[in-house]
Amino acid sequence: MPTESVAARYLETNASLRQKPSLTAEAGHAGTVEPEDVTALINGCLNVMRYLKMLPGNAPPVQNPVWIERIAGVTSETSGVFYPTVKRGWYVQQGMK
Incomplete structure (x- = not known):
């Protein structure tokens, strides 16, 4: 992670380095975005703005x-x-097959 805001590639990183609150909202799956994903992002942003008055x-x-709570990368040797093996939107947990 960059330590100077001029080196930050992402808005959230830049804001954090300047000690400003920020958030990142993402939608979509495997390079695709469905209309309901966009609607959820729009409604979420509007509701955050309502909450903040x-x-x-x-x-x-x-x-x-x-x-x-945690994001982890998964790498492969090949x-x-x-x-x-599960569909988008399904919830999984460790040990499931």
């Missing part, structure tokens, strides 16, 4: 929030293409 109105609570 930047827009009028109330932000409804998320019914079933998912907290990502080259190839990864084909998941």
Whole structure:
């Protein structure tokens, strides 16, 4: 990670280096974005702005929030293409087959 804001490639990194709050919202899957993904991002941004009183109105609570506590990279000893055995949106946990 860069230690100087001029070297930061991403907005969130730049903001963090300047000790400014930031967030990153992402949508899509494997290089594709569905209309409902875009709608979720738009509604989420608008609700954050409502919560922060930047827009009028109330932000409804998320019914079933998912907290990502850790992100890990997975590497392979061989080259190839990864084909998941579960569908997009499914929840998995360690030990599942």
